[in-house]
Amino acid sequence: MLFNRLSRQKSSLFSHHLTLLARRLSSCTSAAATTTSSKLYDHYSFKPPPSLSPTPENPNPNSNLKKKSKPKYRPPSSLDVPKKKYTDLPFDYRYSYTENSQNARPIGLREPKYSPFGPGRLDRQWTGVCAPAVDTTVRSVDEEAENPKLEEKRRIARERIQGKPLTNAERKALVETCQRNRTKRQINLGRDGLTHNMLNDIHNHWKHAEAVRIKCLGVPTVDMKNVCTQLEDKTFGKIIYRHGGTLVLYRGRNYKPKKRPVIPLMLWRPHEPVYPRLIKTTIDGLSIEETKEMRKRGLAVPVLTKLAKNGYYGSLVPMVRDAFLVSELVRIDCQGLERSDYKKIGCKLRDLVPCIPVTFEKEQIVVWRGKDYSPPKNSGQLLTHRELFDNSDNDLVSDVLDENCSTNESARQQGFYSDDDDD
Numbered sequence: 114m115l116f117n118r119l120s121r122q123k124s125s126l127f128s129h130h131l132t133l134l135a136r137r138l139s140s141c142t143s144a145a146a147t148t149t150s151s152k153l154y155d156h157y158s159f160k161p162p163p164s165l166s167p168t169p170e171n172p173n174p175n176s177n178l179k180k181k182s183k184p185k186y187r188p189p190s191s192l193d194v195p196k197k198k199y200t201d202l203p204f205d206y207r208y209s210y211t212e213n214s215q216n217a218r219p220i221g222l223r224e225p226k227y228s229p230f231g232p233g234r235l236d237r238q239w240t241g242v243c244a245p246a247v248d249t250t251v252r253s254v255d256e257e258a259e260n261p262k263l264e265e266k267r268r269i270a271r272e273r274i275q276g277k278p279l280t281n282a283e284r285k286a287l288v289e290t291c292q293r294n295r296t297k298r299q300i301n302l303g304r305d306g307l308t309h310n311m312l313n314d315i316h317n318h319w320k321h322a323e324a325v326r327i328k329c330l331g332v333p334t335v336d337m338k339n340v341c342t343q344l345e346d347k348t349f350g351k352i353i354y355r356h357g358g359t360l361v362l363y364r365g366r367n368y369k370p371k372k373r374p375v376i377p378l379m380l381w382r383p384h385e386p387v388y389p390r391l392i393k394t395t396i397d398g399l400s401i402e403e404t405k406e407m408r409k410r411g412l413a414v415p416v417l418t419k420l421a422k423n424g425y426y427g428s429l430v431p432m433v434r435d436a437f438l439v440s441e442l443v444r445i446d447c448q449g450l451e452r453s454d455y456k457k458i459g460c461k462l463r464d465l466v467p468c469i470p471v472t473f474e475k476e477q478i479v480v481w482r483g484k485d486y487s488p489p490k491n492s493g494q495l496l497t498h499r500e501l502f503d504n505s506d507n508d509l510v511s512d513v514l515d516e517n518c519s520t521n522e523s524a525r526q527q528g529f530y531s532d533d534d535d536d
Contacts, residue, residue, distance in 0.1 A: 197236045200375045203267050206230075206237065206244035208383050210343045211306030211333050212457060213242070219386030229379040242386055271349045276366030279353065288354045291326040291361045298322065303423070304331040304454060307343050313376045315348055319364040329358035332454050335426045335461045358425045391460055392470050398484060408472045411442045411479030419446040426458070430465045434489070437482040442471070445478040452476075 207213055208229070219242060228239035237244040279287070289295065298321070300314055318325040333340050341352050344362060354361040395404045417436050420426060429445075436443045447455040452473070459470045459478050467489070468480040 196233070198234050198375065198377050199236050200377060202374050202376070203246055203263055204347060205246050206235075206309055206377075207242070208379065209306040209308050210347055211336075211340050217388055219388050221387035223384040223387060229381050229383045230377050231380050234380075235377050241383075274349050274365040274367050275351055279363070284353050287324045287363060288361055290322070291324050291354075293326075296322070296326070299326045299328055302327055302329040302333060302340070304333075304451075306333040307340065307347065309376075309379050312347055313378060315350070315362065316370075316373045316376070319350075319368065319373075320370045323368075324353065324361050324363045327360040327362055329360065330423045330425060332426075332457045332461075334358050334424075335429055335458055336465060337427055357427065391456060391463075392472060396469060396471070396481070407442070407481060408474070408479065411444055411471050411481070412475065412477060414440065414442045414444045414479070416446045417443050419448070420450060420455075420458070422449045429458070430462065433462060433466050433468065433480065437466070437468070437486060438488070441482050441486070443468075443480050443482075445480075446476070447478055448476045450476070 205215075222241040224241075226239055226241045228235060228244070230239070230244075235244060237246070291298075293299075298318055300311065300318065302311070315325060315327075327344070329337065329340055337355075337358070341355070341360065344360070345351060348362065350362045350364050352360050353363045395401050396407070399407065417432060418429070420429075433443050433445075445455075445458075447458070455476070455478055456473060459473060459480065462468055462478070462480055463470055466480070466482075469483055471479040471481050473479075
């Protein structure tokens with residue numbers, strides 16, 4: 114009896130608690146319902162923005178559709194014929210425009226005539242040395258290349274891009290923006306000179322700035338006049354400042370990056386063709402014994418200068434010309450340089466001084482002035498160490514780097530410089 118009574122009391126208490134819990138839950142849900150319903154919407158017809166609504170409206174009804182699946186990856190096949198890239202640049206495509214002379218004719222090739230642009234990537238025929246802009250099937254390629262009509266078209270196109278010449282104030286402002294303390298953008302022109310892919314780098318820099326700084330080091334600096342000429346000729350730009358091996362190349366007033374020329378990139382560097390020997394067994398006009406004796410004397414001559422690796426050699430040609438006034442043999446120390454580098458330097462000296470290379474043994478360049486030597490009359494054609502490209506009446510750009518010129522002038526007369534001397 115007692116047990117049954119206790120069980121009844123417990124069941125009644127449990128049911129009572131359940132009813133209280135149900136009442137509390139119902140009151141909470143009703144309170145939540147009242148809080149969710151806004152009086153502002155009832156009285157003022159307030160509509161919340163889509164970002165606050167629980168189910169924002171979909172502005173694009175087609176977005177729920179399935180996205181197009183990407184095509185499956187298919188590995189490249191040799192049967193695919195790529196489209197040829199058409200380019201209308203009016204000059205021959207070469208690996209280097211400053212270090213490979215067009216006048217030097219090779220006597221052979223070190224590889225077959227495989228185009229460095231890749232198969233089917235260029236509409237011009239690769240001859241093993243260059244891709245000519247003219248038709249290679251004509252009888253005389255040189256006559257067509259020297260067509261005055263083509264040169265006139267290039268001149269008109271360049272003048273149209275350059276527009277009105279810069280004033281001295283505009284030139285000074287551009288040069289100041291290209292200094293090392295203002296920007297880190299720079300193109301390095303090294304031992305290979307002005308390469309074909311470097312043209313594309315220049316146009317990429319011209320997307321962001323009107324002028325670009327170019328640092329020239331190594332073998333090309335022996336003939337800076339050629340470097341400046343080729344840069345202006347191949348890019349249609351204008352050099353507005355030169356200080357040693359540092360150049361500032363201006364793109365022009367009417368230059369439009371979206372209408373830049375199409376420049377196909379070389380995928381690999383072509384092999385160097387086989388050229389005639391620079392140093393012959395016997396020097397012209399001398400016997401074998403006299404040639405051997407001259408080479409022995411040349412290696413014993415005091416050194417004119419020592420060339421540093423990847424230095425600036427802009428004053429080398431005037432130094433050799435001055436040395437020939439007192440001595441018939443000149444020796445240049447090239448220890449640490451690559452053999453191909455000082456061979457190129459010797460070839461440049463032969464054409465610019467002019468002189469006769471005697472030997473390249475023991476990492477030395479020995480040149481002979483010849484029997485009937487006379488100082489060249491056109492020595493003023495070489496650019497000086499500091500070219501300002503300004504008018505004589507208002508020399509404004511000279512104030513930009515005059516502070517750095519005095520400290521490096523003595524080192525420039527030595528013929529060799531470190532990597533940081535030009536700036």
